[in-house]
Amino acid sequence: MASGDAGRGERIFWAGGCTSCHARPKAEGDARLELAGGLQLKTPFGTFTAPNISSHPEDGIGSWSVDDFANAMLRGVSPEGRHYYPSFPYTSYTRMEPQDVADLFAFMKTLPAVEGKTDGHELSFPYNLRRGIGLWKLAYMRQEPIISLPDNAPEAVRRGRYLVEVPGHCGECHTPRLFTGGPRLDQWLAGGRALEGEGTVPNITPHEDGLADWSETDIAYYLESGFTPDFDSVGGAMVAVQQNMAQLPDEDRQAIAAYLKAVPARANGYKRANGEQ
The missing domain is CATH 1.10.760 (Cytochrome Bc1 Complex; Chain D, domain 2)
Incomplete structure (x- = not known):
């Protein structure tokens, strides 16, 4: 994975809406750039909690390499090789341009390191078993655009x-x-x-x-x-x-x-x- 440019990465950061899930709930102003996590998404499958993705080396993703970040974004896989739940929208991110991923990571490394891990997900059986996520990915991760456009599309x-x-x-x-x-x-x-x-x-x-x-x-x-x-x-x-x-x-x-x-x-x-x- 190529090195990234933080200036270009800021544009991807806002397009991706990272703060919507990963800032503290109800954060405003500069606090929206403190990606401490904590937002809870209550669904029929259980409650998913957005994690800390700040640059903190233990509680966030500060110890990740750009390849770790790319695997998470493009494949939905953690540095430890575990499948992430698709509450993290990697089914969309999987088609991101590699340079955009590298640029985004470069920008995120400039943001504050925030202490504190978030609570884990609270999921009922069988959704608490990650083994089936690999099959789910095969069904729903795609490399083709959702909407086909004509060759002369603007x-x-x-x-x-x-x-x-x-x-x-x-x-x-x-x-x-x-x-x-x-x-x-x-x-x-x-x-x-x-x-x-x-x-x-x-x-x-x-x-x-x-x-x-x-x-x-x-x-x-x-x-x-x-x-x-x-x-x-x-x-x-x-x-x-x-x-x-x-x-x-x-x-x-x-x-x-x-x-x-x-x-x-x-x-x-x-x-x-x-x-x-």
Whole structure:
């Protein structure tokens, strides 16, 4: 793995939304760069706790090599060779450009070292057994883009596809899931039930249930400012995501918007033919 550039890595850091899960819950300002972990994600499979990924050598990942980091991001494997649970969205990260991985690692090494390990996951049987994760990976990790684009697709749409599908991992929340926890790719970005079991995650395809009435400019402005075309403001878990997106250069937000208007329009992923689930 090549050495990384921290300046370029900061851009990937914000695109990947690392602070959304790995900063302390409700952290604000510079505290969002203290990647102490602790956020709990309660799902039907159990409760997953985001770990400390600060540069602390014992409690975080400060002792990792760039190859250790690449194995975690691209393969979902720890330095000890154990499978990570896919609450860590390596199914999206697996297609990251190796240089982006190296750059991200270089930037993260510049962030504060924070003491303190987080609690472990609390999972019921059989989800507490990691042996099956290898088979799950074979089923759901892929190297091909989710959405195929024509050869003459604009470069902005191609850049947006990479940002949304890979580091941005937008589909991890905005795509409905099978009972196995794998994504329903035929309903890509169509929204779904929140993993926590309450509420829904919105449809962000260009369907009338989603962003049909939003222009590319509307989407890009929302990612920058947090305001919708109707002058409503971002809420819920999306607050942290929007704060990350606001740190990106404008061309990245424009690229994301171009891609979201180019994906297939789908009806809400949390609706059945006879109504909501």
